[in-house]
Amino acid sequence: MEFFYFCTMPKISNRGANMPASPIRKLVPFADAAKKRGVHIYHLNIGQPDIKTPPQLMEAVKNFDTEVLAYIHSQGTPQYREKLTQYYQKSVGVTLSPDDIITTTGGSEALFFGLFACLDPEDEVIMTEPFYANYNGFSKAGNIKIRPITASIEDGFALPSIENFEELINSKTKAILICNPSNPTGYLYSKEELEQLRDIALKHDLFLFCDEVYREFVYDGRTHHSVLTLEGLEQHAIVIDSTSKRYSACGARLGALITKNQEVIASALKFAQARLSPPTFSEVGAMGALDVPASYFEEVVKEYISRRDLLVQKLNEIEGVTCPTPGGAFYVMAQLPVQDTDHFCRWMLETFNHNGASVMMAPGSGFYSTEGLGKTEVRIAYVLNKDDINKAVECLAEGLKAYQNI
């Protein structure tokens, strides 16, 4: 067997090589190393809130009694989907059938099923950048091409002019994907903006994907409009949803793909069948979460508003930092007075500490598809309490000072 010695190592795929590392998670090894050195890390890099998971979710899992932990329906149990339609009726104002819903393993899997069910390799999807970094990952996994339209920090990341969309549309364009309110910018789209997108989707016969996992987190008395409520868009609108964000249960990994387009449902369901079943414990928990009263969100929203106000104010007080005030979700994109936030964020973990602490943020570049953009921006998640936010921003300010001198 002399070929043992001659054989090389088999090569990974190009799509594997081209998959982006998560900008949210790629600095984890440096944070871990800092923690090992005894440095306290404020995690503002990831949308993992410190808000308590509602007891309804946790108790449902604790009380789940079964002799055999069995598969559930690939689409999610009919009972769960039925109960979910009541949530949509009440909170979104849309009448759905349980058949319009596929229960997924987190919003991530809903995105995977939706994109793969609707787009072929080389097909194009238009996104406004900065966008949620993992849209990049799932698109690359499916060899789908992202055509970005850049939203600008000066406009608070509002919807770019609709002409920009028209310019990019060609025979390969199959969809537009937005996130509302947006991760990473926190921007909340107005009804008018959504109607502009509706019109262009209908005109060019495109799917309009909308990631609405932060739907409940909208501020200053404004209203969230779901694409599911846009008249005439029933066959084009596809919503990505998630229990994880709504009920501060990131580890639940229970989401949903929602559309009235039954051809999309049938196509996505085949992907769902291939992976057999959503996690049973997660669906049991999500079922419990649906009993959480609306008052829960009032409290949480109040808390997020006060965190946002504090964070935005404190950030803007730092010389050279710009941060618009977002209308929803729990993120801001801030511009820092540095040339390369990839380097700066890593340096904050590897080298810097202020009173034994440092801050982990997500470098902006990973949220852009256009090469070279976002290098002066960071995404900051206001998922910690106000005391921690205060300390973290102070630490960031000190870090920026020290960084000027290296």
Next chain:
Amino acid sequence: MEFFYFCTMPKISNRGANMPASPIRKLVPFADAAKKRGVHIYHLNIGQPDIKTPPQLMEAVKNFDTEVLAYIHSQGTPQYREKLTQYYQKSVGVTLSPDDIITTTGGSEALFFGLFACLDPEDEVIMTEPFYANYNGFSKAGNIKIRPITASIEDGFALPSIENFEELINSKTKAILICNPSNPTGYLYSKEELEQLRDIALKHDLFLFCDEVYREFVYDGRTHHSVLTLEGLEQHAIVIDSTSKRYSACGARLGALITKNQEVIASALKFAQARLSPPTFSEVGAMGALDVPASYFEEVVKEYISRRDLLVQKLNEIEGVTCPTPGGAFYVMAQLPVQDTDHFCRWMLETFNHNGASVMMAPGSGFYSTEGLGKTEVRIAYVLNKDDINKAVECLAEGLKAYQNI
């Protein structure tokens, strides 16, 4: 907005259209309808055993106490992966590092990450057919081409001659994928067969994927050999594993991708990061399951052997039915005296009942990639107790008699 009235519906993708419906699950609506008519259905279609989930798994979840149900590491928590290496040391005889493991949402996701990390669209993977139907689904999702080599029921589905593999290998061939012991045939590969595969993988520099989720279920005193133990194959061997099957916890959805090839791990980890985290409850349960003593498997294996023996004997007693005796897993592929088992299996649910009961089986065609093959075969899972198996086979025998006369 007159275009409202002219617009057509946007089209789903070709890959969505081409995704196969699961042969295991596509008959579910007919089973549901039968149940609504009051017919009892023996579910031999799906690998969902009635064996009790070990209390160690269920208790771990019940006792999991946390205020915030948080994400875990994309790769799985270090503690869990560390504990898993102890299982592999003891049960498989291989020394692994926690870095050789990515925790996944079921074996399904391990397959997804593994295939996508290693194969590009149009790349080819060789499989012996019949193969686990969802290999087809994940390959189609990734636009990966399956090149099948047919194993024959006359040989009990043993490994086809290695020359058949050589003939299919070309510049697009990137991997061989087997399942050991096999779903759907129950065939257990010998060390010699695995070494033949090892030699060809090394000679042509191919990845050898092995789905070993049924590793613990091998019968008649035979030994399971993991591809992880094959000398010289360290950079080529990739194992798909799962808690769900091992501990009769199908709904747990907790699996693993295992390889010593760090380039594959790094590539797969980017896919894992894109979906953020495995389900937290599931990993907590899987951690508990690792405390299940080896004696647990002795009992379960004894039970499966007696079920297998009963099923195989009873099936072969039916005129025109052929069923080899498998060496592992909990499935058989049986040949029935009908022309088209897709039609027969549906008919069993839609039309037939015997004393108010009928049997659900998985039609064979879905386990083959070659058009036209498997049409006289069914996969039967011996996941019910012997009393039910007896009744189910009697029901099948009566069904076959009645079907001759339609």
